[in-house]
Amino acid sequence: MAAVRAASERCYAYFGRLLDERAVRAEPDRPATGGSTASPGSSGTEPGDDLIGWLMAAEVEGERLTRENILDISYLLILAGLDTFASSLACMIARLARLPELRRRLVAEPDLFAGAVEELLRFESPVQTGFRTATTDVEIAGEVIAAGTTFFLCWSSANLDPAAFPDPLAIDVARRPNPHIAFGNGFHRCLGIHLARMELRTALDQLHRRIPDYALKPGHELVFSGKPRTVNGLPLVWA
Numbered sequence: 001m002a003a004v005r006a007a008s009e010r011c012y013a014y015f016g017r018l019l020d021e022r023a024v025r026a027e028p029d030r031p032a033t034g035g036s037t038a039s040p041g042s043s044g045t046e047p048g049d050d051l052i053g054w055l056m057a058a059e060v061e062g063e064r065l066t067r068e069n070i071l072d073i074s075y076l077l078i079l080a081g082l083d084t085f086a087s088s089l090a091c092m093i094a095r096l097a098r099l100p101e102l103r104r105r106l107v108a109e110p111d112l113f114a115g116a117v118e119e120l121l122r123f124e125s126p127v128q129t130g131f132r133t134a135t136t137d138v139e140i141a142g143e144v145i146a147a148g149t150t151f152f153l154c155w156s157s158a159n160l161d162p163a164a165f166p167d168p169l170a171i172d173v174a175r176r177p178n179p180h181i182a183f184g185n186g187f188h189r190c191l192g193i194h195l196a197r198m199e200l201r202t203a204l205d206q207l208h209r210r211i212p213d214y215a216l217k218p219g220h221e222l223v224f225s226g227k228p229r230t231v232n233g234l235p236l237v238w239a
């Protein structure tokens, strides 16, 4: 937990420096509230030409976002957008390394990558679980969840439900429809869903153009853990 806290603080400090720098650029006469060291990643000459700049100028119901709001949103986007994608990609490559026939099919027909991403998201479900609090009494399969109860959702097991997915343990890149909930569902469904899909399709497509044929290093046993779920080490070999 100490390491997690320290990493979070570093991340907040990084965005804090970026915000100070942007504020100075937007209003050069105003003194910065913190260090104004040039930050890696600051892109242009205008404070408003990217997401951070947009958040600084945004209004919600007539109110500007506070510095704390912007820091929290920036931190959430890093937290929600980075490990989720990296872990999903690792799980997918680990799976394809063990399915040479499917891999050869994808290499021969790259148009199948879009369906493969959906099916591997369903099958691997790297973001396995989340929490909800019931706002009213809810009945699910004869069980009542009372208003106010916080409960644990397991999206990954829903993605293997035979009532929703015929032959759920088969990986079928042509599965249609594929109503998986690897991005959650409802009001809080993943905000980055389109970006994540594009990143996964692009990464898999490009990787397989360069390295179409690979396998797990002989003798290596995959170990999965974490939240999001990922592989602890993925040694691959290729010719």
Ligand code: HEM
Pocket (backbone or CB within 6 Å): 076, 077, 080, 081, 082, 084, 085, 088, 126, 127, 130, 155, 182, 183, 184, 185, 186, 187, 188, 189, 190, 191, 192, 193, 195, 196, 197
């Ligand atoms: C393969 C990659 C990703 C997976 C598997 C994934 C999965 C999820 C899941 C399961 C949730 C919870 C949904 C719920 O509570 O119903 C979520 C929420 C969220 N995701 Fe993603 N995500 C991915 C990539 C991204 C990216 C790239 C971004 C943005 C850059 C992002 C931003 C968010 C945000 C902001 C939320 C919170 C939404 C809310 O509470 O309203 N995610 N994601």
